[in-house]
Amino acid sequence: MLAHGRKYIIQPIYWKANIYRVGCLNTLPKSDFRFHYTLRVRWGECDTQGIVFNAQYLNYVEVVQAEYYRNLGVLLYDEDSRNVFDVATVNVSLNYLAPAMVDNLLDIYMRVTGIGNSSIKVAVEIHRQTAEALITTGEIVYVAYDSHQRKSRPVPEDIRRKITIFEGLDSSSESSSL
Numbered sequence: 413m414l415a416h417g418r419k420y421i422i423q424p425i426y427w428k429a430n431i432y433r434v435g436c437l438n439t440l441p442k443s444d445f446r447f448h449y450t451l452r453v454r455w456g457e458c459d460t461q462g463i464v465f466n467a468q469y470l471n472y473v474e475v476v477q478a479e480y481y482r483n484l485g486v487l488l489y490d491e492d493s494r495n496v497f498d499v500a501t502v503n504v505s506l507n508y509l510a511p512a513m514v515d516n517l518l519d520i521y522m523r524v525t526g527i528g529n530s531s532i533k534v535a536v537e538i539h540r541q542t543a544e545a546l547i548t549t550g551e552i553v554y555v556a557y558d559s560h561q562r563k564s565r566p567v568p569e570d571i572r573r574k575i576t577i578f579e580g581l582d583s584s585s586e587s588s589s590l
Contacts, residue, residue, distance in 0.1 A: 439537065439546065439549055440521075440523060440535055440537065442521065442537075442539075444523065445521035445522065445523045445535075445537070446523065446578060446579060446580075447476075447479075447480050447483060447521070447522050447523070447578075448476075448519050448520060448521040448522070449475065449476045449479045449480075449519075449520050449522075450517055450518065450519050450520070450541065451472060451475060451517070451518050451520060452515065452516070452517050452518070453512050453513065453514050453515060453516045453517075453518060454514070455514050457471075457514075458513070458514045462513050462514040463511045463512070463513060464511065464512040464513070464514075466506075466508060469506055469508075469538065469548055469550075470504065470506075472518065472520055472538065473504075473520070473522075473536055473550065473552060475520075476520040476521075476522045476536065477499075477522065477534070477552075477554075480522050483578075484571075484574045484575065484578060485574070486571065486574070494559060495560075496568060497556060497567075497568050497571050498556070498557045498558070498559055499532065499554040499555065499556060499557055500554065500555055500557040500564070501552060501553075501554055502531070502553050502554065502555050503551075503552065503553040504550065504551075504552050504553075505550060505551045505552075506536075506548055506549070506550040507548065507549045507550065508547070508548055509546055509547050509548060509549070510540070510545055510546075510547040511547070512538070512540060512547055512548075516540050516541070516542070517540075517541035517542065518538050518539065518540060518541065518547075519538070519539045519541050520536065520537075520538050520539075521536065521537045521538075521539070522534060522535070522536050523535045523579060524575050524579050524581070526581075527567055527572055527575060527576070527581070528567075529566050529567070530555045530556050530564040530565060530566050530567060531553055531554065531555050531556075531567075532553070532554045532555075532556070532567060532575070533551065533552075533553050534551065534552045534553070534554065535549075535550070535551055536548075536549070536550040536551070536552060537549050537550075556568070556571075
């Protein structure tokens with residue numbers, strides 16, 4: 413595999429999750445992602461050089477997360493739905509590999525890689541569409557959250573089932589990957 417003119421050796425690090433290490437980054441083949449969403453970079457998301465400001469990538473992740481769940485029939489921003497299932501972000505790790513620029517089309521890939529009792533672990537990759545360039549990788553951990561009681565709660569069984577079926581997760585390995 414070539415990246416920025418350098419050759420990298422790809423080594424599997426977690427056989428069950430099909431996660432690979434490229435250099436120091438965990439990446440998945442695009443075919444392993446069952447969901448992606450396309451966004452266009454707008455001027456307001458960039459600095460004066462036309463490069464996307466680093467914190468903006470978290471907004472991109474937020475958009476793809478909402479669209480992922482909408483695809484499963486779950487509306488994260490609907491008050492009635494949030495009474496059943498809501499999430500809070502507890503850990504984010506993003507790796508910036510190359511810049512996104514104003515007016516770029518970005519394909520943002522998201523995959524749930526594990527479900528614990530109350531946690532959901534997600535892999536994210538952002539690719540610049542025109543050059544097929546991987547520009548950002550990330551891992552996010554969310555917890556199911558009860559906003560009225562302000563505490564975590566178990567992932568509802570129907571949400572767990574929807575994610576497991578959509579992602580093709582092995583239900584016996586879900587909690588072991590967190």
